[in-house]
Amino acid sequence: MQECADCPIRHRAVCARCEPDELDRLDSIKYYRSFEAGQTVIWSGDAMDFVASVVSGIATLTQTMEDGRTQMVGLLLPSDFVGRPGRSRAAYDVVATTDIVMCCFRRKPFEDMMVRTPHIAQRLLEMTLDELDAAREWMLVLGRKTAREKIASLLAIIGRRDAALYLSGKAGPLTFDLPLTREAMADYLGLTLETVSRQVSALKKDGVIVLEGKRRVIVPDMNRLLEEAGDDSDGGMLS
C-alpha cells in the first residue's frame, strides 16, 4: 500500500524513533485496514489479535454499561495507538467516526519485536504517559466542570490540536471542523446531547465562538475560550 518512508504519521506514531533497519522489519509485518465512518472496528470483549496505529481519520474508544449508558474514554487521532501488548481481548469498543485507515501489526510478532527493539517500547511508553495525562485532565472535566465549561474545554482541546497540526503562528482567530456529532460530544463529556446543543448555542450567543453551519467553529479569542473552560489563562504548559 504505502512505504513507511512517506507515511504521514512516520514521526509521531509508535515507530517514530525507529532506525531504518528497525523500520524495515516493522514494514515487513505491517498491513493496512480501512473502515468507513460509523463502522465498529472492534467490540469490547472480542479477541484482538493485532495492535494498530491510526494513519488517517478519527475513531473513538467507548465503554458501555448494560443499560446502554455510554462514556467515551479515548479519542483516537492520526498516530494514536490502539490495543495493548500482552492483552488478547479488547477492553473497549473502537468505532470509526470518520473513514479511517489503520496500520496494523499482528500482536505476537509486534510483541516479539518490542522486546528486541527498545526504540518501540520507549516511544510507546511516552505515548502512554501522554494519554494518561490527557485522561487525568479529562477526569477533572468530567468530575468538576459545569456543562458550559465542559463544552468550552472540548472546543479548546480540539482547537489546540488543530492549531498544532496546521499552524504555528499564535495570533488571529482559530477555525476548525468539529469531528464529532452532538451525541459523540455528549458521550465524551458525560452530558446529554440536548445539553450539548444548548451550551453550544449559548457560547455562540455570547460571542465566545462563531458557527458556520453546524460543524465549522471559529474562535475569535482563544483566551476567552480558555477562561470559559475554567483553565489557567496560560494553559498550564508542562515540559
Add this chain to the structure above:
Amino acid sequence: MQECADCPIRHRAVCARCEPDELDRLDSIKYYRSFEAGQTVIWSGDAMDFVASVVSGIATLTQTMEDGRTQMVGLLLPSDFVGRPGRSRAAYDVVATTDIVMCCFRRKPFEDMMVRTPHIAQRLLEMTLDELDAAREWMLVLGRKTAREKIASLLAIIGRRDAALYLSGKAGPLTFDLPLTREAMADYLGLTLETVSRQVSALKKDGVIVLEGKRRVIVPDMNRLLEEAGDDSDGGMLS
C-alpha cells in the same frame, strides 16, 4: 534504611523485573523519604527532581482549579510510581493521606538508568498501561454513574484491592478499612461530601454494607455490591 531484597514492594514496583545486578545499581541511587498523614509531598507546578515508588501508606494525586474545585486523579498505593521521566515539574498535587514512606531516585540518574535497563522501562510501561485502564474505568464512573453507583464502585474497587492483598479465598464477607475521609471520597467521585455521607448511609440502610464505626466496612455480599455499582456481575476480568 533497608535492603531491596526484603523490600515489601520488591516484586510489584518499577524494579519488579530487575536482575540482582540491576537492583544493585538502583540500590546505590535510591533514598527513602517519609511524610506524615496530611502533608503535601509535592505541589503541582513545582520543580520535581526525583521520581519515586510508594513503599507503604497511601497518597493521592489531585488537580485543583483556581476557584478551589478539586478532583482526585490518582490514588497511590504501595508499589505505585510517582513522577514522570523526562518531566521536570509536577503536574499534580501529591498529598499523603496516611503516613507514607517513599523510595526515591534522583530523576537524571534514573532516566539514564532507564535507557540502559530495558527491564525498568518494560515494567514502567506495564504499570502505566494499568493506570491508564484504571483511569478509563474511572471516567465511566465520573461521567455516567449515579451518586449511589459511584459510592458502590469506589467501595468495590477498594474492597477488591484489599482482597487481592490479604486473602485469596473468594467466599465469605469482605471486611476492610476505608483509607479515605468522606471529603477525599467526594473528590475522588466528583461529588460533595454531604452526598457521599448520604449515599453511604443509604447503602447501609439497604443492607448492602455494614459499618463498624465510620471507617470499617463489611460487605456481606460482593455480588450485591457490584450490582449496585452497575458493573457486570462477573466484574469483566481481562487477561
Add this chain to the structure above:
DNA sequence: TTAAGTCCTTGACCCAGATCAAGCCGGGAA
C-alpha cells in the same frame, strides 16, 4: 471536665442538567 477541633450526619431548599416532546434543517433517493 471542659473546651476546641476534626470528621461526619441529617434536614430543608434550590437549581443545573436530565427527560420528554415537538419540530427544524439539509442532503440524498425516487
Add this chain to the structure above:
DNA sequence: TTCCCGGCTTGATCTGGGTCAAGGACTTAA
C-alpha cells in the same frame, strides 16, 4: 419536488445532587 431521515435545536417540566445550615461523635489538649 417531494419525501425521508439523521442530526440538531428548542421548549416545558422534573429531579438528583448541590448548597446552606445545624448539630452529633470522637479525640486531643488544657
